[in-house]
Amino acid sequence: MCPAKVIEGGKRGFVIPIGGAEERVDNPVILKRFVDLCGGNEARIAIIPTASRLEDTGANYVKVFKDLGVGEAYSLEIGERADAQNEANLDALDNATGIFMTGGNQLRLSTILGGTPFAQKIRRLNAGGVHVAGTSAGAAIMPEHMIAGGSSGGLPNEQGVTMAPGLGLINKVILDQHFSQRNRLGRLLSAIAYNPFASAIGICEDTAVFIGPDGLLEVEGSGSVTIVDPTDLHYSSMAEANVGDAVTMLGLKLHMLSAGSTYDLATREAFPPAKD
């Protein structure tokens, strides 16, 4: 799916993939910035704990957001496809100024939400100005094309990554999370080798990218964001590679970003933090 269209005169909300394990208590800069965007003490955050199999994930985030001073935080317990077709759950989204998707397994998000009115509504609300954040699996699900799984390591491989259709809040982006912690450069490279149309973005834990309505991405948090831009890729052996073969990819661009650095998804330029 692709992002829903912004209504004339309107402004898309931010899309905020987080690399997992974001700080929630001491100096929670990522969640705090998300809450501020959503209205601070007037924010109303709808939490979607669908990725998680733990029963208290939604409730835990309700507490996290309430401790951050939001006006309202509520968890929508979408555990099966019927829940994502239920009118009450759809209506409950209408109230939100921000939507937060928790971690867990991104294939739960895609199998339960994919093709439902609930998924469509998230896209439409985002196009209408509602900010959508997600951590770990909740970040993975955001792009049009999602990394569902893969092997760890630093090298691309013919079977290095499993992809699946995602929620489609952002496109021309391949995302991965827990990036350096789980040594995932190889699966990110595999994904862009499969089809080098997208900017590939690897987000470390306790790190996020805030993607604005203008397509400018800004890094927040304590860690690093690795960006691989295949625009100038002039040779790839992926199509000829057998399982386990070393894969040749020539002409990639690589940027390592930290808090305050920005990257323009439209022009694919990277910029240092603005000077104080």
Place this chain on the structure above:
Amino acid sequence: MCPAKVIEGGKRGFVIPIGGAEERVDNPVILKRFVDLCGGNEARIAIIPTASRLEDTGANYVKVFKDLGVGEAYSLEIGERADAQNEANLDALDNATGIFMTGGNQLRLSTILGGTPFAQKIRRLNAGGVHVAGTSAGAAIMPEHMIAGGSSGGLPNEQGVTMAPGLGLINKVILDQHFSQRNRLGRLLSAIAYNPFASAIGICEDTAVFIGPDGLLEVEGSGSVTIVDPTDLHYSSMAEANVGDAVTMLGLKLHMLSAGSTYDLATREAFPPAKD
């Protein structure tokens, strides 16, 4: 140190860093190609096992090379600095068409050979046409600036790498080995962040780069070679970073090479394998 000058009308020998754990018995393509370069059954290979603390490392490689059909293979047991100043050992190098440095600890190579007539002679012989190969530590020691140690991981860090002067057979190159096996992209990036003057080359196990007298590097072996070219690096936060801080580096080029791919150290262009 810098490479010794080639005498007018002469031709420099190949420099062949190997990423460690090269295949020695079944289909040993790297060692076989080195032996062929050195003259095949007329080759005379001087083995330098200095990096290793194991007593049989030299003898083991003598057997490996003899099994590959070389005319002569002999180990020079340089275990301390006095050995590297000993005339008999210096003379023994004169006979060689190829020199092979084993794995072990590259700091043994640099502390024992550094500044000795033996180190100088290796450079001069290479400038005179003798081929020099080295695996693991024996590869690490080759450049002017050597990676002596560092942490594993995918991200550059202010204390991510320990550098030391190397043997100086090649310059404008930062080398690392056991590259994907030990997850060393971070320390390679740290090294070029310290001073972005060199092409950074990460060599996997059972993989080598054959660097010709023209500065063209060709990949051989079963694995992958990662090249990071900092020519267009337009921003780095390394100088301001504290230990543990995420480091920003914007504008790197990245190439993933496999057997047959080439990279020109002078122009910094990467090329796919030539078509059959």
